[in-house]
Amino acid sequence: MGESAMPSLSYMLPKREITKLLEEKRYAELSGMSLSNRKILSVLISLTYDKKTIICWRAIEAIGLLTKEIAKTNPELVRNTIGRLLWMIRDESGGIGWSSPEILGEIVRNNHGLFSDIAPIIVSFLDEEKLRAGVLWAIGRIGGVEPELVKHSIPLVIPYLSDPDPILRGLALWSLTKMSASGGPEAVGALKKLKGDNNRVTIYDMGKLNEKAIAELA
Numbered sequence: 001m002g003e004s005a006m007p008s009l010s011y012m013l014p015k016r017e018i019t020k021l022l023e024e025k026r027y028a029e030l031s032g033m034s035l036s037n038r039k040i041l042s043v044l045i046s047l048t049y050d051k052k053t054i055i056c057w058r059a060i061e062a063i064g065l066l067t068k069e070i071a072k073t074n075p076e077l078v079r080n081t082i083g084r085l086l087w088m089i090r091d092e093s094g095g096i097g098w099s100s101p102e103i104l105g106e107i108v109r110n111n112h113g114l115f116s117d118i119a120p121i122i123v124s125f126l127d128e129e130k131l132r133a134g135v136l137w138a139i140g141r142i143g144g145v146e147p148e149l150v151k152h153s154i155p156l157v158i159p160y161l162s163d164p165d166p167i168l169r170g171l172a173l174w175s176l177t178k179m180s181a182s183g184g185p186e187a188v189g190a191l192k193k194l195k196g197d198n199n200r201v202t203i204y205d206m207g208k209l210n211e212k213a214i215a216e217l218a
Helices: 009-023 027-036 039-046 054-070 075-090 100-110 116-127 129-143 151-162 166-178 185-194
Strands: 200-205 208-213
Touching (some): 009 027, 009 039, 009 054, 027 039, 039 054, 054 100, 054 208, 075 100, 100 116, 100 129, 116 129, 129 151, 151 166, 151 185, 166 200
Antiparallel strands (some): 200 208
């Protein structure tokens, strides 16, 4: 491989360092780095493609925390990042934007005063099958801190309590729990069934990938 084809060392070092900070949950140090290097957000986004890894989820969480600091002095940069993520979702090139709902959810969760207008846009992507799990997770994350922003989604979330896909059933239940929403009478039958649902789902929360039976969530 020729020298011109090698990735630059200046890019490789930050990515390696960022990954180590994510492994150790040293988000405060990442925040300090982001204020002096705008590329940090791009590097973090590049780490969000494999949702089976803890690094992916911590990168998603870190983006939200970093944008909270950045928005204090440069909200336009955060707005531009949101625009890029929305473009990635709509881009016809494939799955590059499949983590965008989760990232957008973390940005709104950490900046709900500035970017509340993005919450209904995230919810609207429930119509996209490949994005559905990420949207349900984002709804729960936002609902855990600012339920008013996503309470309109409750009637849209309830049908997924009966979805054939256990991941969607579990995430729907988890997101309603985060919103402290029972779903009303129409959800009662589905919730009763879920109390006997032993399918296991893995959900990122509290800095960890937690595997639980849906019955435990119910």
